[in-house]
Amino acid sequence: xTLDAQTADAVIIDTGCANISSLKFALQRLGYQIxxxxxxxQIQSASKVFLPGVGSAEFAMNSINxxxxxxxxxxxxxPVLGICLGMQLMTEHSIxxxxxxxxxxxxxxxxxRITAENADHNLRLPHMGWNTLENISxxxxxxxxxxxxxxxxxxxxCAPINSATIAQCDYGQxxxxxxxxxxxxxxxxxxxxSGKAGAKLLSNFxxxx
Amino acid sequence: xxxxxxxxxxxxxxxxxxxxxxxRNHEIIGDIVPLAQRYADEGADELVFYxxxxxxxxxxxxxxxxxxxxQVIDIPFCxxxxxxxxxxxxxxxxxxxxxxxxxSPALSDPSLITRLTRQFGQQCVVIGxxxxxxxxxxxxxxxxxxxxxxxxxxxTWQTIDWVKEVQQRGAGEIVLNVMNQDxxxxxxxxxxxxxxxxHCNIPLIASGGAGTMAHFKDVFEQADVxxxxxxxxxxxxxxxxxxxxxxLRSQNIAMRx
Numbered sequence: 218x219t220l221d222a223q224t225a226d227a228v229i230i231d232t233g234c235a236n237i238s239s240l241k242f243a244l245q246r247l248g249y250q251i252x253x254x255x256x257x258x259q260i261q262s263a264s265k266v267f268l269p270g271v272g273s274a275e276f277a278m279n280s281i282n283x284x285x286x287x288x289x290x291x292x293x294x295x296p297v298l299g300i301c302l303g304m305q306l307m308t309e310h311s312i313x314x315x316x317x318x319x320x321x322x323x324x325x326x327x328x329x330r331i332t333a334e335n336a337d338h339n340l341r342l343p344h345m346g347w348n349t350l351e352n353i354s355x356x357x358x359x360x361x362x363x364x365x366x367x368x369x370x371x372x373x374x375c376a377p378i379n380s381a382t383i384a385q386c387d388y389g390q391x392x393x394x395x396x397x398x399x400x401x402x403x404x405x406x407x408x409x410x411s412g413k414a415g416a417k418l419l420s421n422f423x424x425x426x
Numbered sequence: 427x428x429x430x431x432x433x434x435x436x437x438x439x440x441x442x443x444x445x446x447x448x449x450r451n452h453e454i455i456g457d458i459v460p461l462a463q464r465y466a467d468e469g470a471d472e473l474v475f476y477x478x479x480x481x482x483x484x485x486x487x488x489x490x491x492x493x494x495x496x497q498v499i500d501i502p503f504c505x506x507x508x509x510x511x512x513x514x515x516x517x518x519x520x521x522x523x524x525x526x527x528x529x530s531p532a533l534s535d536p537s538l539i540t541r542l543t544r545q546f547g548q549q550c551v552v553i554g555x556x557x558x559x560x561x562x563x564x565x566x567x568x569x570x571x572x573x574x575x576x577x578x579x580x581x582t583w584q585t586i587d588w589v590k591e592v593q594q595r596g597a598g599e600i601v602l603n604v605m606n607q608d609x610x611x612x613x614x615x616x617x618x619x620x621x622x623x624x625h626c627n628i629p630l631i632a633s634g635g636a637g638t639m640a641h642f643k644d645v646f647e648q649a650d651v652x653x654x655x656x657x658x659x660x661x662x663x664x665x666x667x668x669x670x671x672x673x674l675r676s677q678n679i680a681m682r683x
Contacts, residue, residue, distance in 0.1 A: 236550075238522035242497045271519065272547040302547075343549045343598050345629045346652060347429040347471055347682040367429060367682040369502055371524070371549040371598075388428060410502045410524060412466075 221259065225252035226423065228263035230290070232303075233280045236271040240300065243409035247420055255284045265423060266293055268403075270302025274311035274318045274328065274374075277302055281321075290321055296426040297323075297401050298358075304396060304403025305376060313374055324398040326376045331389050340389045343373040348406075350394050354383040357425035358395065358402055358418060366414035368394070368406035375405065402426070429682045430646050430674070431471040431653030432667060433631060434660045436461060437478045438507075441491055444478070445658050452478075455661045458491050459498060465660065466499040468667040471682055473499070474527065474601070474655060476554075477507030489518065496522020506554055510535075515542055519550065527601060529554035533570045533581055533588075536595060543596035551599075553592040557585040558605040559618065566618060569605060585618070589625050600626055601655060603633040611637025611659065619649035631655050639665060639673045646679050 222228055226249040229237055237253055244251045244267075254260060268290065270277055281287055290297070299307045311318045311328035320328075331344060347367040353359045375392035378385060386394035386405065395404045402422075408415035436443045436458065443461050444452040455461070462473055477489070492505055505518050506527030515526050526546075532539050532553055542551045556569045558580070566585035571577040583591075589600060602622055604615040614635045623630055629652040632645045636656035645654050659665040671681045 236519050236522070236524065238493065238520060239496050239524065242522060243500060245497075246500070271550060272545065276545065341627055341629055341652065343628065344428070345549065345599060346431050349427060365683070371502070373548060407502070407524075410500065412500050416500060 220250055220252050222252060222254070222262040225250045225263065227251055227265035227267060228260055229253045229267040229269060230260055230286065231255040232268070232270065232277060232286075233284065237269050239407075240267060240269050240409040243416065243419060244423070247416060247423070249423060255286065257286070257289050260286070260289055261293070264295055265426075266295060266297040268297060268299040268303035268306065270300060270304075270306060272302060274302065274305060274313045274320065275316050277306055278318050278320060281306070287321065291323065294400060296422065298422050298426075299401070299403030300409070301372060301405060301407055304405055305374065307396065307401055307403050308376055311374065323401040324381050324396045324403065326379045326381060326393070326396065328374050328376050330373060331375050331392065343371055344375075344388045345371045347411075348386055348388060350384045350386055351391070352382075352385045356383045356395075356397060356402075358397070358421050359384060360421050360425055361417055362414060362421075366417075368404075368408070368411040368414060368418075370406045372405060427680050429471070429680045430651075431631070432469075432642070432671060432681075433472045433474055433653050433655040434465045434470050434667070435474045435476060435633065435655045435657045437476045437657065438491070439478055441488065443661070445661055459494050461661075462495045462503070463498050465667065466501050469671055469682070470501060470667055472501055472653065473503040475503065475505050476527075477505070489521065492518055492523050493521040504552055506552075510538070512541060512545055515546055519546060525550045525552050525599070527552040527554045529556065529572075530570045532592065533568065533583065536591060539592055539595040539597055543598070548596050548598040551597055552601060553597040553599070554601045554603065555585065555588060555592075556603050556605050557618065559615075566621075572605065585622065586625055589622055593626065593628055597628060599629040599631065601631040601633050604635060607635030608633075610635065611664075613637060613641045614645040614649065614654070616644060616648045619645060619651055623650055629653070637664070639670050642670060642674060643677050643679065646674070647677075
């Protein structure tokens, strides 16, 4: 039987420029049936949707525009989880390499380069490696996850803290490790590459959100 | 708090994990996937796979093992060796690699760094540098094609100049492999790593020379590197990753549990 959005547990949006395989494999390790698709109907009929991302906001938004997926993503009513750049694309706009890229405008906020205002002179960018979270809200996405758990981050740009922030991270400055607005949520780190803690978050999204 | 990273390196040749001493006489350690899985389970923070023959051979290599690794492990991994074009990079990222480490091809064509960064983002472009301290001249010199003894050669780049150049071109991380120390387990070259650290504002990974747990403590404390890469001490069971991480935690070095 061919897997389609009706039989799959979730659909990963094929943005063309993202590291999609590692997310698909992580969900498959948890026992889920996963479909990767750029097809409008498949994405709309999915029960859960992932928006992955690696690379630059400009490149990724071009790719999403070329596939005519902007309106599709904006109209989704089911739970959608953006990962890393995918989360950043859910905000209003992103200023990367001095280029202001309009994003999907699903979650309030914008994306800017990480600044070292509160850091010592040793701050290096990209922020790369395992970091803990702070001020974790009691959102179902973070059920069972504490400030002792480490998650894998790789990024140079970040979403400042705002009313949609549901978890924070501290590196040079405090920024949004996770954002949520209605059915749209996102994480700046890579749960698919964050060991057991990351698997817990993915499973929370699949089971509790 | 950002943890320091412990990174086992698996040298891959013809689909098997091998280990040589100072880049020579490779012995077979075992199959890739079970070793990768074991290190991930034991608490490794990241893995690096060097396809050591790929750059120097100029051949098209079978990299289907990248996808097999991506299927089983839940920590980030980097693939190195023979990545010469945007298409090579795209293929590996689609198979599930998180980062790509470029060494010899970047020396042959430095614009490759800029092009990869623009298309795939700074975060996945790692530059591997094989640096050799020449006793006669007192200079740190970058070498190329070190995977093949017959082709391995000194370049015109001094290490610090190349470190600056790759950062200007947008590299996301540097792995500095001190060739003099490779496989001899006498400790990381703190002096050279500290010198590079001063000129390096992106994450810096130390490679070459780990023999004892104290060597890891020294390189984190004295050279302030972001990660320490090692091969033989892990492959041969000389150091257990869990023991290493609890030792480093007891020395107040931030380590993921």
